[in-house]
Amino acid sequence: MSGRDVVLVGCGRLGSAILEGWLKTGAVPPERLIVLTPSPKPASEMARASGGRVNPPLDQLASAGAVVIAVKPAIWRAALAPLLPHLAPDAVMVSVMAGVSVAATSEGSGGRAVVRLMPTTAVAQARGVAALWTDDANAAAVGRALFAPIADLVELADEADLHAATAVSGCAPAFVQAFVLALAEAGAAKGLSLDASLKLARGALRSAAATAETGEPLEALIDRVASPGGVTRAGLDAMASGGVSDLAAAAVEAAIRRSREIG
Ligand SMILES: NC(=O)C1=CN([C@@H]2O[C@H](COP(=O)(O)OP(=O)(O)OC[C@H]3O[C@@H](n4cnc5c(N)ncnc54)[C@H](OP(=O)(O)O)[C@@H]3O)[C@@H](O)[C@H]2O)C=CC1
Ligand SMILES: O=C(O)[C@@H]1CCC=N1
Structure with missing residues (x-):
């Protein structure tokens, strides 16, 4: 070429x-x-x-x-x-x-x-x-x-793996951004101005991306933020009991289904 x-x-x-x-x-x-x-x-x-x-x-x-x-x-x-x-x-x-x-x-x-x-x-x-x-x-x-x-x-x-890869790469920035938007809206619902909450949430997204770029395992990055018995751990536990894994699985499953339909 x-x-x-x-x-x-x-x-x-x-x-x-x-x-x-x-x-x-x-x-x-x-x-x-x-x-x-x-x-x-x-x-x-x-x-x-x-x-x-x-x-x-x-x-x-x-x-x-x-x-x-x-x-x-x-x-x-x-x-x-x-x-x-x-x-x-x-x-x-x-x-x-x-x-x-x-x-x-x-x-x-x-x-x-x-x-x-x-x-x-x-x-x-x-x-x-x-x-x-x-x-x-x-x-x-x-x-x-x-x-x-x-x-x-x-x-x-x-x-055949391209269907799942599409869900986890091509689509996934939008999935992550949708979650960050929901976080910002939740912050606003608790009294922050929407502007301030959006700015904080976008900064958190940038911070998560910057630390992820070190290549360290995601579990280690999560542990570095979540002090034992601290505030982040309380939020992570709420996410787990609220079904965050099921939500991610549902998004991936729906994207795979749609990718197969298009083909
Ligand atoms: N958006 C994304 O994040 C991703 C998209 N994809 C894939 O990329 C492809 C494009 O998606 P996306 O960019 O979102 O779609 P868009 O609708 O934004 O872009 C498609 C473009 O095709 C142009 N087009 C239509 N007919 C012709 C033609 N005959 N010759 C040349 N160009 C033409 C349109 O031009 P005009 O605007 O002038 O009508 C339009 O700008 C899709 O197949 C999608 O699956 C894959 C991964 C990620
Ligand atoms: O939404 C879509 O169909 C395209 C494919 C992956 C990201 N955007």
Whole structure:
């Protein structure tokens, strides 16, 4: 893939985040970037200003070594169809779509090799995490080259694991943020102004993320905050008896079910 162009199909929430990450890190030099987007987006305009091509004539796709599919699972076939006649037979399809299998993606892209990734939108800050699966060694190398600079990669042993990986990575920032919002609202219900409570809760989220980045086990991090017999332990016990594990399991189960339906 070295030296070949990279096509990004879709510049929505995740496509823009990927593009921002590449521009920030230089993982894909702007002059090698081709962005296909029905409407201009801040990230696509940033790519254009840096020398990337936005919606160029489709014959420019001939030199692409990779095509990142970042559109909704419901429309990917229609989005890809007009591009296929212009792509080299060895262009690797890089799918970040939830639910859509390698076999279906390959079948819908003229039998080309496919790698699937499930990233978080923190790829924009080059601090994402992404699960990766493929059955093709060259496609794996392409997926790593594009995403290792913007995310920690977790390579899965089995494609079926991508459903659970989607729940625990792609979706999970929203699950964590929903919990933090609920904490802030609970603080406000106990007399804090909502502004103050939100600021404290967001700071707690940032603090949790910063300590988690040390790589220490989560149990050790929890123990460092929770003094025996102290205030945190009382809250953690209330969370356990309120079913926090069941709640997490329900969120993961529902996300897996939806991911399977989409596929
Ligand atoms: N959001 C997330 O956190 C994550 C998303 N994903 C996956 O990423 C994919 C995109 O999701 P998300 O970014 O949230 O969705 P968005 O709806 O935000 O983005 C999809 C984009 O596709 C564009 N689009 C529509 N038709 C075409 C076309 N023919 N050619 C090029 N672009 C087109 C739309 O353009 P326009 O805006 O101009 O209509 C839109 O901006 C999904 O498959 C999802 O499963 C995976 C992990 C995380
Ligand atoms: O909600 C979704 O369908 C996508 C997939 C993972 C995160 N966002």
